[in-house]
Amino acid sequence: MRPTVHDIAAAAGVSLATVDRVLNQRPGVRHVTREKVEAAIREIGYVRDVAAANLAKGRTYSFVFIVPASDNSFMHGLNAEVMAAVARSPVERTDIRTVEVPAFDPAALAAALDTLRAERPAGVALVATDAPEVRDAVDRMVQDGIPVVTVVSDLTGSLRHHYAGVDNIAAGRTAARLLGRFLGGAKGDVAVLAGSMLVRDHRERLEGFSAVMADEFPDLSILPVIEGRDDPDMAHMLVSDALSKRDGIIGVYSLGAGNRGLIRALKETSVARVLTVVAHELTDHTRAALLDGTIDAILNQDAGHEVRSAIRVLKAKADGLSVIDAQERIRLDIFLKDNLP
Template identity: 85%
Template sequence: MRPTVHDIAAAAGVSLATVDRVLNQRPGVRHVTREKVETAIRDLGYVRDVAAANLAKGRVYPLTFILPASDNSFMHGLNAEIRAAIARSATERTDIRIVEVPAFDPQALVRELETVAAEKPSGVALVATDAPDVRAAVDRLVKDGIPVVTLVSDLTGSLRHHYAGVDNIAAGRTAARLLGRFLGGAKGEIAILAGSMLVRDHRERLEGFAAVMAQEFPALHLLSVLEGRDDPEVAHMLIADALGKNDGIIGIYSLGAGNRGLIRALKEKAVDRALTVIAHELTAHTRAALLDGTIDAILNQDAGHEVRSAIRVLKAKADGLAVIDAQERIRLDIFLKDNLP
């Protein structure tokens, strides 16, 4: 049987009240006594029964998710997953709030972080915009004792406790190898469609992609990046234009959102061309395009996993508990037409 507070009290030769004071870091315990108790805790391998503790405390975990107000399928999906988690609040003892801030606007994000911090939630998850001010604001939250996880896009160099998202450099590298291998030894040009080089995840994907391409597939030449602003119309225009004036293009890597436009352009301009196409994010549009052969592979991050992982990690950090690392690693999903969920 696992030890309880009573066992600790007995082992340390103190009363239950004193054990309680130590466990919940309440004042009024002499240093030596505190040490006796802590020794007993270690010796017996005591771990607090979180379920019982939460019951006694009537604890709920107020969590805040800060998302960019972007109108694309991926963000909608992320939002939906958070709402699904909200629906489970009762059984998971969470009280989740979603706040939206203008996209790509570090100052707005910083202001929101300050507001959220004032409410002292049990944890904060945010889709980080990569800027020094944001990093500083996150660090302030962490120093105030508020667990923080970044979601989808990381904030390296900050003190955030955890990143719930894929390794975007690895994603770019993987895209490059798939494209290179699918093209056999062919020689030609590769078009790259991104959302914006201002967001870290897109920059990292490109970085990984370019690295593997340069090193392993020298016969393939990368054209300069087309920035589609994650907007289907812009993407359509850019891709249609590129295909129109360059018939050396044999492959396309779409590393951002707005794939609806890309797909439309392909159907209009490339029916008779053998193009190999790799895109990111599984949506209704990309799924259909994968099935009909317009797209050859889709790289995806599972928003549901990211949200559930973020919640698990925030709760664990709030309780000072360990997490199962392997469980919280967000994988890069690779979908061909055969393994769609």
């Protein structure tokens, strides 16, 4: 049976009030009495339930999500999941707010982190841009005792506590295998649409994609990456330009967002040519494109799971508790038109 505060009081020969003052490091306890209580804690193997103690004290966790200000459907969905967490705040004892920064702007993200560091929230979750100034700002925050979790895109090499997102190298490898199999041994070019190579998730997806293509589908040539900055209008313009200039393109891999623009460009060329397309993130627009055959497969990450995971981890870190890795693993889903949820 797990030891309780009553067991500590009995072993030390003191009152429950004295045990409570020692556990919560409050004044009013003589040095010799404090030592007796601490010795009793060690002898009976008492481990304090920090989460229960915080619940009893009515502690509220102040968390901040830093998200990019971006006109793409996935980030809108991520924001919606954060807002859903805000709505659950009274039940979950959280006080959550969001801070928006320009997408793919390391300086702005680093400045936002430094501003928050001075405010000392209980934890920060961010969609990371992989740059030295962002890494340094995260490290300063962690060194100041503030838990940090990256969401969707990681910041390896930093002191961040946890990453809530899919394995992006595996996602890129999966996309390559799907695209290569769908093309069935055909020879031609593959266009790749990314948001920006400044973010690690896009770089890792490209790394995994390129590796499988080179090893298993050598007749498919990957063209230089198109960076659409996850902007639908820019993606539309750049993809349309690429398709108009290269007749040899037979496949497209969209490894970021901006899929509304991609879909527009694909529909404008659908009469003249058939393209095999794999993209990321299930949204209203990509769902419709799967159903009408414009896109062949979608790789999806559950933004709601990522937000909930970030909150759980930040709570655990704020309380000094361990994280259950299996619970926080984010699954990569593959959707065709036949298995849409």
